[in-house]
Amino acid sequence: xxxxxxxxxxxxxxxxxxxxxxxxxxxxxxxxxxxxxxxxxxxxxxxxxxxxxxxxxxxxxxxxxxxxxxxxxxxxxxxxxxxxxxxxxxxxxxxxxxxxxxxxxxxxxxxxxxxxxxxxxxxxxxxxxxxxxxxxxxxxxxxxxxxxxxxxxxxxxxxxxxxxxxxxxxxxxxxxxxxxxxxxxxxxxxxxxxxxx
Amino acid sequence: xxxxxxxxxxxxxxxxxxxxxxxxxxxxxxxxxxxxxxxxxxxxxxxxxxxxxxxxxxxxxxxxxxxxxxxxxxxxxxxxxxxxxxxxxxxxxxxxxxxxxxxxxxxxxxxxxxxxxxxxxxxxxxxxxxxxxxxxxxxxxxxxxxxxxxxxxxxxxxxxxxxxxxxxxxxxxxxxxxxxxxxxxxxxxxx
Numbered sequence: 198x199x200x201x202x203x204x205x206x207x208x209x210x211x212x213x214x215x216x217x218x219x220x221x222x223x224x225x226x227x228x229x230x231x232x233x234x235x236x237x238x239x240x241x242x243x244x245x246x247x248x249x250x251x252x253x254x255x256x257x258x259x260x261x262x263x264x265x266x267x268x269x270x271x272x273x274x275x276x277x278x279x280x281x282x283x284x285x286x287x288x289x290x291x292x293x294x295x296x297x298x299x300x301x302x303x304x305x306x307x308x309x310x311x312x313x314x315x316x317x318x319x320x321x322x323x324x325x326x327x328x329x330x331x332x333x334x335x336x337x338x339x340x341x342x343x344x345x346x347x348x349x350x351x352x353x354x355x356x357x358x359x360x361x362x363x364x365x366x367x368x369x370x371x372x373x374x375x376x377x378x379x380x381x382x383x384x385x386x387x388x389x390x391x392x393x394x
Numbered sequence: 395x396x397x398x399x400x401x402x403x404x405x406x407x408x409x410x411x412x413x414x415x416x417x418x419x420x421x422x423x424x425x426x427x428x429x430x431x432x433x434x435x436x437x438x439x440x441x442x443x444x445x446x447x448x449x450x451x452x453x454x455x456x457x458x459x460x461x462x463x464x465x466x467x468x469x470x471x472x473x474x475x476x477x478x479x480x481x482x483x484x485x486x487x488x489x490x491x492x493x494x495x496x497x498x499x500x501x502x503x504x505x506x507x508x509x510x511x512x513x514x515x516x517x518x519x520x521x522x523x524x525x526x527x528x529x530x531x532x533x534x535x536x537x538x539x540x541x542x543x544x545x546x547x548x549x550x551x552x553x554x555x556x557x558x559x560x561x562x563x564x565x566x567x568x569x570x571x572x573x574x575x576x577x578x579x580x581x582x583x584x585x
Contacts (some may be wrong), residue, residue, distance in 0.1 A: 200553040209523040210542030218429040
């Protein structure tokens with residue numbers, strides 16, 4: 198009977214693992230492989246896409262900050278100047294004039310007169326061009342002297358009020374009598390009662 | 395290019411170079427072995443089919459990692475076995491949580507196509523044996539079923555399970571001994 202049982206166990210165990218996969222297994226495997234290829238870009242690992250996306254986002258944020266912040270500064274400056282010109286405290290102050298470059302500068306030593314004249318003409322043209330550019334600049338950016346100086350008075354704390362302290366007269370205290378604590382003296386606390394007996 | 399009669403290492407090399415037909419031949423060549431190994435672990439034909447598919451796709455993706463220390467079949471079977479064990483753990487967890495213990499689940503066995511030898515065995519005895527095999531400890535049951543499937547050699551199964559061949563043989567013998575003991579308790583094998 199044991200040999201029959203062994204045979205029966207073999208048969209049942211074989212039954213439990215018997216069977217064939219469906220004929221479409223090969224097609225399904227190859228299709229999934231193809232799908233995987235379509236999803237993955239050739240030559241570019243997946244992590245690179247994440248990095249590129251992060252870099253693009255950072256660039257976009259940086260560009261937005263760069264574009265917006267000069268506009269805000271210009272708007273603030275123009276509104277400040279407009280407020281001052283409308284009767285603000287700094288409206289009577291004289292505007293700062295652009296620095297004037299002297300066109301009568303002496304020619305350098307050893308330089309011929311013709312070339313010195315040409316140099317002066319070029320300098321005059323440069324100054325005129327600079328004057329035009331300066332005018333445009335001043336229309337956009339306020340002069341430093343026109344900006345209202347900061348006032349810190351409002352930040353000052355209120356003065357302290359401390360009530361006067363009254364000190365009463367010190368009355369005379371009665372003097373205390375302290376027995377002598379010299380060695381060999383009759384100290385009550387250190388005295389041994391047994392020795393005394 | 396024809397792939398008939400081409401060795402597994404050659405097909406692997408072609409598949410690495412992007413030849414899908416070569417990998418298709420490998421699928422055809424080992425599909426039954428992979429499917430039966432998964433079936434031995436899971437007991438469900440649908441699950442075994444899915445695991446077989448996942449194993450082949452996974453093998454293709456990691457084809458560059460395949461070292462030719464072992465045969466392609468052993469490497470492929472170990473991938474399939476790991477995937478089957480993962481699924482078995484998940485299924486068992488779900489069953490414990492929601493339905494019933496796994497030992498009560500019936501093993502899916504096809505009724506059609508039984509040989510004369512199979513029909514000789516008493517259907518009642520067959521039912522007892524199947525139930526007792528299902529109740530065996532997983533390590534013993536896996537060893538018994540994989541060796542009985544007839545698709546794998548002892549060394550392939552040992553490689554798949556990651557154990558020495560001697561340990562595998564001991565597990566098979568121990569599974570048989572326990573089964574016969576249980577069957578004797580219910581009236582088979584003695585008198």
